[in-house]
Amino acid sequence: MAKRKSQLSMLDHSKAKVKLLEKYLEKYLNIISNDGFTSKINIFDLFCGEGIYENEGEGSPIAILKCLKDLHYINKAKNKNIPSIDLIFNDKDEFKIEKLKGIVEEKKLHENVFGKLSFRSKDYKNIIDNLSTYINSLKNEKAFIFIDPYGYKEIRASEIKKLLASKKSEILLFLPTQFMYRFDERGTPQALIEILEELVDMKDWKPSLSVYSFIEQFKDALKNYLGKDFFVDTFSIEKNEATVFCLFFFSSHIRGFEKMLETKWQIDDDEGKGWSYEKTGNLFSNFKTNLLEQKLITLLSTGNKVYNGIVYEYTLRSGFLPTHTVEIFNSLQTEGKLEVTTEKDEKVRKGAFYINYENYKSSPKKVYFKLK
Numbered sequence: 294m295a296k297r298k299s300q301l302s303m304l305d306h307s308k309a310k311v312k313l314l315e316k317y318l319e320k321y322l323n324i325i326s327n328d329g330f331t332s333k334i335n336i337f338d339l340f341c342g343e344g345i346y347e348n349e350g351e352g353s354p355i356a357i358l359k360c361l362k363d364l365h366y367i368n369k370a371k372n373k374n375i376p377s378i379d380l381i382f383n384d385k386d387e388f389k390i391e392k393l394k395g396i397v398e399e400k401k402l403h404e405n406v407f408g409k410l411s412f413r414s415k416d417y418k419n420i421i422d423n424l425s426t427y428i429n430s431l432k433n434e435k436a437f438i439f440i441d442p443y444g445y446k447e448i449r450a451s452e453i454k455k456l457l458a459s460k461k462s463e464i465l466l467f468l469p470t471q472f473m474y475r476f477d478e479r480g481t482p483q484a485l486i487e488i489l490e491e492l493v494d495m496k497d498w499k500p501s502l503s504v505y506s507f508i509e510q511f512k513d514a515l516k517n518y519l520g521k522d523f524f525v526d527t528f529s530i531e532k533n534e535a536t537v538f539c540l541f542f543f544s545s546h547i548r549g550f551e552k553m554l555e556t557k558w559q560i561d562d563d564e565g566k567g568w569s570y571e572k573t574g575n576l577f578s579n580f581k582t583n584l585l586e587q588k589l590i591t592l593l594s595t596g597n598k599v600y601n602g603i604v605y606e607y608t609l610r611s612g613f614l615p616t617h618t619v620e621i622f623n624s625l626q627t628e629g630k631l632e633v634t635t636e637k638d639e640k641v642r643k644g645a646f647y648i649n650y651e652n653y654k655s656s657p658k659k660v661y662f663k664l665k
């Protein structure tokens with residue numbers, strides 16, 4: 294048999310990718326399975342690979358299966374029922390799918406009681422339309438889709454949009470941004486134009502000064518393309534100085550988005566912009582330095598009443614967590630620069646800002662903020 298083109302050893306950047314997937318899924322599954330509303334969760338790993346690499350590295354399907362097993366047994370121990378979780382693993386390469394099936398069986402990674410487990414061996418391009426239709430028909434169900442191609446040539450912004458349309462899904466997409474960016478330095482190649490052509494501000498596209506500004510520009514273009522109802526964030530993974538990959542996260546639900554940001558910040562408490570293997574020579578420093586404080590001051594300087602609900606959403610859309618904003622507001626308040634008032638112009642006790650999901654849902658106009 295001819296030697297198959299395959300990634301035999303799992304590389305460090307792939308481990309970082311799988312770690313983020315795993316940590317996020319843990320949070321996501323916990324919330325969704327206990328929301329009292331969702332009757333089934335559907336997880337799709339569309340470029341799943343073979344499961345375990347020659348160096349024993351565990352790929353995305355194994356991480357997903359382990360999350361599921363843990364979730365099941367943790368809830369069982371608490372006598373809690375959780376919705377069934379259906380898994381669909383797909384890879385164009387039949388050989389890899391067969392290998393993965395064997396591993397799942399041999400290691401007993403799945404039990405029928407968790408939900409349905411299916412394997413497919415199809416080209417992503419041939420399933421994406423049916424998958425979008427399926428997801429858009431879901432009622433009390435949710436979907437999580439992991440898209441992990443080798444390159445970026447197969448991906449289109451319009452496919453992401455279709456998968457998100459019904460607001461039932463979250464997507465994690467892995468892209469080799471460094472390769473895309475390198476092309477961008479020399480002139481945007483056809484494949485990148487194809488991903489981006491539907492993005493509204495492609496005509497304003499500027500060659501980027503660094504891979505990180507490329508990622509920011511690409512993210513902004515995706516945000517504009519998808520519109521206000523959706524949330525987009527990124528997580529960069531630096532393989533080495535010359536190679537940067539990026540996970541793009543898409544959500545239609547602010548709570549799911551917050552969980553993704555929490556995961557990022559948990560993995561890298563630096564600034565949530567990404568994860569570097571070595572903390573020295575940090576390439577993210579350009580993005581740091583009180584970026585959130587500057588943003589919040591701009592937001593509060595418009596002269597309009599800026600309510601707690603607005604600040605919560607603004608914080609997340611900026612890639613930060615409510616705890617960060619609370620820290621900044623505490624400091625502004627202590628310096629006498631921030632006024633917090635209820636709608637009825639009553640004073641509010643010091644340190645109470647109501648910037649969290651619960652208030653966003655139930656009382657997004659509980660208090661408003663003004664700079665003094």
Ligand SMILES: C[S@@+](CC[C@H](N)C(=O)[O-])C[C@H]1O[C@@H](n2cnc3c(N)ncnc32)[C@H](O)[C@@H]1O
Pocket residue numbers: 307311339340341342343344351352353354383384385386389415416417418441442443447
């Ligand atoms: C980067 S690897 C996936 C790695 C895997 N997620 C993991 O964590 O180990 C990409 C996979 O996509 C598969 N693939 C490539 N083109 C595909 C396509 N058009 N449709 C579906 N799978 C494809 C390859 O066989 C390969 O296993």
